[in-house]
Amino acid sequence: MQPQLYMWEGARRIFLEQHRFYVEQVKTRLLSQFDDLEGQADRFAEETFERFGSAPGHGDVDMADLADAAYEEAASHYLALVELRKQVLLSGLAGMYHQWDKQLREFIERELHHYVDAEWTDKNVWKPSGDKVLDILEAFGWPVKSLPIYALLDALQLVVNVYKHGKGRSLNDLDRKYSHYVVDPVKAAGYGAWRTTLDHEWLTVTDEQFDEFANAVSQFWSQMPERLYYEVPK
Numbered sequence: 001m002q003p004q005l006y007m008w009e010g011a012r013r014i015f016l017e018q019h020r021f022y023v024e025q026v027k028t029r030l031l032s033q034f035d036d037l038e039g040q041a042d043r044f045a046e047e048t049f050e051r052f053g054s055a056p057g058h059g060d061v062d063m064a065d066l067a068d069a070a071y072e073e074a075a076s077h078y079l080a081l082v083e084l085r086k087q088v089l090l091s092g093l094a095g096m097y098h099q100w101d102k103q104l105r106e107f108i109e110r111e112l113h114h115y116v117d118a119e120w121t122d123k124n125v126w127k128p129s130g131d132k133v134l135d136i137l138e139a140f141g142w143p144v145k146s147l148p149i150y151a152l153l154d155a156l157q158l159v160v161n162v163y164k165h166g167k168g169r170s171l172n173d174l175d176r177k178y179s180h181y182v183v184d185p186v187k188a189a190g191y192g193a194w195r196t197t198l199d200h201e202w203l204t205v206t207d208e209q210f211d212e213f214a215n216a217v218s219q220f221w222s223q224m225p226e227r228l229y230y231e232v233p234k
Helices: 009-034 037-053 063-112 118-126 130-139 150-165 169-177 207-223
Strands: 004-006 227-229
Touching: 004 063, 009 063, 009 207, 037 063, 063 118, 063 130, 063 150, 063 207, 118 130, 130 150, 150 169, 150 207
Parallel strands: none
Antiparallel strands: 004 227
C-alpha cells in the first residue's frame, strides 16, 4: 500500500475557518482596544490634570506645573500602551503559529497512523522543531519550501521563537534572513546605530505584517494538494 496524505475538503474548510476566526477575534477583541492610543493618552492627561488640581493644597501649586506633570504622566502612559499593544500583537501571532503548527502535525499523524506506529510518529512528527515537519510534506511530493509562502512561514516561526525566548539562534537567523522584523529604534529614528549586538527588544511586527503572516497560513491550507503520495524507493 502506497502511503498517502489525504486532505479531505471538509477538513480543509475547518482549518481555514478556525484560522479565520482566530485572526478575526484577535483583531476585534484584542487589538481594537488600542485603536486610538493618542486619544486615550489625551484623556488620561485630562483626568490626571483634574486629579492633581483637586488634590489638597493644589492652590499653592502653579497650574502650569500641574499641566506639565500631567503631560509627563500621559506620555509615560502612552508609551506603556504602545508596548502593551506590541505584546498583545506578538502574543496573538504566537497563538496563530502554534494553532497552525499543531493542526499540521495532528493532520500528518492522523493520516500516517495506517502506515506507521506511534513511536515513529512521536519521533518524526512531534519531536522535530521548527519547520522540519515540512520535510515530511516534501517527502510526499509537495515542495512547500519552494513556494512563495514559505519565506513568511519561516519568518513567522523565527518571530515567535524570538518573542518567546529572546536572544539566541532564532534572533540571529531572523536578522540575517528577514531583517525587516528586527528594527533598532534608535537607528530607525535617524540617530545611527548605538549598540554593537542584536537586542530581542528590536523585534517589530506591524499590523500589515501580521496580515501577511495570517494570509500565508490561509494560503498554506488552501494550496495543500488533496492527495500526496510517498514514493517508496524500489
